[in-house]
Amino acid sequence: MEGRVQPTEVPSSHDHHRREDISLNLWLDTNRLTKEVEKQSTYVVQMPRDQVYRLPPPEHARIVEGYRNITKGNKGRKLSCCCMILIAIVVLGFGIGIFIGVSHLLFCPKSPVFHLTSIQAKNLDQNKQHLPPSFDVVIAVSNPNSGISAAYKSGGTSSLIFNKVVIGEGQTQPVSKDVNLRLVGTKDASSKDINAALNDTVTPKSMILKVDIIIEMRNWLLTRRKDSKVTCDLNVKSLGKNTAEILSEKCQTDF
Numbered sequence: 001m002e003g004r005v006q007p008t009e010v011p012s013s014h015d016h017h018r019r020e021d022i023s024l025n026l027w028l029d030t031n032r033l034t035k036e037v038e039k040q041s042t043y044v045v046q047m048p049r050d051q052v053y054r055l056p057p058p059e060h061a062r063i064v065e066g067y068r069n070i071t072k073g074n075k076g077r078k079l080s081c082c083c084m085i086l087i088a089i090v091v092l093g094f095g096i097g098i099f100i101g102v103s104h105l106l107f108c109p110k111s112p113v114f115h116l117t118s119i120q121a122k123n124l125d126q127n128k129q130h131l132p133p134s135f136d137v138v139i140a141v142s143n144p145n146s147g148i149s150a151a152y153k154s155g156g157t158s159s160l161i162f163n164k165v166v167i168g169e170g171q172t173q174p175v176s177k178d179v180n181l182r183l184v185g186t187k188d189a190s191s192k193d194i195n196a197a198l199n200d201t202v203t204p205k206s207m208i209l210k211v212d213i214i215i216e217m218r219n220w221l222l223t224r225r226k227d228s229k230v231t232c233d234l235n236v237k238s239l240g241k242n243t244a245e246i247l248s249e250k251c252q253t254d255f
């Protein structure tokens with residue numbers, strides 16, 4: 001039976017599944033191989049130079065942290081020193097203030113003592129001279145305070161009163177020891193009644209001398225300056241002579 005066509009062999013279902021398994025295994029192997037190749041591959045990435053960032057090594061971070069701690073410590077010490085200096089200044093100022101305040105309270109000098117030692121009248125006889133009368137007064141001053149110096153400044157006025165009438169006026173001059181006054185006679189001193197009474201060399205005369213003076217008391221630390229008034233009650237005789245005789249005198253100081 002030549003010429004008879006042999007029937008085509010139909011593949012079985014088992015062979016079909018087998019081929020599918022082989023194809024699946026090949027795909028899995030290929031995929032796994034591709035991933036392994038990707039893992040082992042080297043890639044070159046190019047970036048702009050100004051965008052290259054570097055991560056410093058850990059020891060650099062420790063060094064920077066150490067510097068930060070030192071800076072914080074220095075700032076803390078500086079702040080502490082500033083606070084201590086400020087507190088010291090405040091305490092020192094407070095102590096100085098208390099010391100000065102206590103010194104002012106304890107600085108209570110006694111008033112200087114004044115004594116009228118001399119009074120001399122000139123040009124009282126208006127019948128012989130046409131010059132205005134004048135009075136030269138000397139007041140001795142003593143300082144009862146030890147360790148405290150006293151100075152007497154100008155700026156005040158002085159006046160001599162007789163029978164409730166001002167007969168002489170003048171300016172107080174700065175002195176260091178004795179007060180010397182030159183009082184110029186007023187118009188009332190040239191009146192007939194006053195002039196006659198002043199020229200009487202027998203009858204004692206009661207007078208009042210008022211002196212405004214600036215007294216400055218000073219020690220090694222403090223200075224006290226005060227406007228003071230000195231009032232002297234005096235009883236004199238023979239005022240018309242060169243130097244009057246002082247029968248009594250008493251000076252009080254408003255200090």
